[in-house]
Amino acid sequence: MKTNKYSKTLTLANEHFLAGQYNDALRDYSLVLREDPLSKEAYNGAILCDIAMSGEGGAEALFDYYAILRNEDAESADIVISEILETMDGTLEQLAGLFSEGLGQRLEFADGIMYSEFKELVLNENDFKRIFENIMFSTRVIITEKEDFVDFLDNLIDNGYKEMAMSYLESALGVYPNDTQLRNLLRRLAKGDELEN
16 A cells, blocks of 8 residues: 555655655665565656666656656556667666677577667668568567667668657657657658659
8 A cells, every 4th residue: 555655755756856855765765665576667767767867868757757647647657668768768878787798799688689789780681671570579679779760760661660660759748849850750750751642
């Protein structure tokens, strides 16, 4: 059962995050998780603190987006933000510790392959569609850099996966509504639809 202290600690954690006091926010989210290990809000808050403290951009905007979604429907907000955080899959530094890197060496990861590996496979086979379809049904592509994400969307559009590209774009624009590269891709998709009609 959630206590009054639990609610106060969660509120305090959110206030610390908004003030940019990520260490304090992380401590408070951890206290909440100790009392309720299944608290999605505290778990997502802790992940966002980790992202903010690692220096990756976007954690603050994602937190604001999460707060807006939670005001409308807390359960759906938890699911949406969890999915976004899963696709981010951590920083390159964190991932680097999990792999032994080397040119031409295949990186193996339980939940997917790195985008750089995916690009290498596409380059070697010169067939984005076939490689993407093979990977799509067996694993997932892990994208940790914005440039890779934009490149991936470009390839999806070029190879006829417009609905999938649109789905990714809508999610990304929800978090980064003023991003020029993402807006250009959206315009490109819209022009393609006009040409087909």
